Amino acid sequence: MRIISITIVCLFVATAGFSQSAIVAVNISQKTQATVEDAVKLFMFSTVGSITVYEKDAPMLLEKGILPRLYDPNTPVTMGIVAYMMAKQANIKHSLMFNIFGGQRYAVFACIAAGYLPSKAGEHYKLSGVELIEIMGRFGGEE
């Protein structure tokens, strides 16, 4: 009986874990205002392949120089923050200004040139859930 119970629990856990990034995408797509935590989750799935909790994932990205600084998880995510993360992760070298000065402003220009952001993208623009998913789909969604 005990073995059967453990097997059933393991099967449920395995199924839940298997489609985790799709479930996260469904939840984020329903938000009118995406947060930094949402961006960190999608970024972790796209690059590392899994997530833990924001309190562990965000400091790890900060340590790698990918997150510009530690934010409150509920902070609205801007194009500047997402662009900075993408430019650092993709190691964009073709942008002279981003290479010299870094920063979110020039990360946005670099990501426009790379095709990750639309031509009229603004650093302070707050992203909705679907907009965040659209950007992450272009950046690291491909199999």
Add this chain to the structure above:
Amino acid sequence: MKLFNTLLVVTVALVFTASSAFAAITVVSVKGDALYSDGGAYKPLKKGQQLKEGTRIQTGTKSQAVLDIDGHMVTIKALTLIKVYKNIATQDASTNSIGLKYGSINAKVKKLPKVKTSFLITTPVATSSVRGTEQNTSNGPLFGMQVFVPEGQLNVMSNGENRNVRGGLGYNKKEGDPRSDNVSNPMQNNFIGRLNPNNLTDEERDILNQYGDQLVDSTQTPADILDNTEGNATVDVNLIWQ
């Protein structure tokens, strides 16, 4: 009379079931995370599964799912949400309609002999009609609807605007835009670089506009600095006349 009634009921039932007898949506493959919902909660999508009209499919990061819809192959790429609006197939007609809410898909639509094929991909921006060709379609609030046709030809309709898109060309329109972009933009972007006067790129112009006065003396223009930088450059020009 009883026999007549029975035959009538059977005939009506056959007529109703025949219209969908040939319709089939089969999951050919799933890589990574993909979910489906036929009205209720989302469940994991599995290879070999049969789906119904009205099903929604959501893919995760680094994932993709391939569907066989009446012999037409649809690849749902990562972070994409679609809904199969219509899937009707009879002996002489195949009618399918897919709604693309966000993300991107690739559709390879066969031109079947003696079968009237209609395959529509609909977004809030426009509807593209594929016949016997292939198209890559993406949609989202930031970039709008983008359709690229590797080969063949298709038609895109939006608010009375009707555009034919041929091989190598693309369609792009954002929600709220009165007209779509020039269909040759994807080709231009692939082959032609943009330069400003004095042969400066956008980025060189920006940096020299902001910091140029610190780099040059009063008798020089910003372009003089770059002109004095020696080096060889190779330029490959690939012109295709169509």
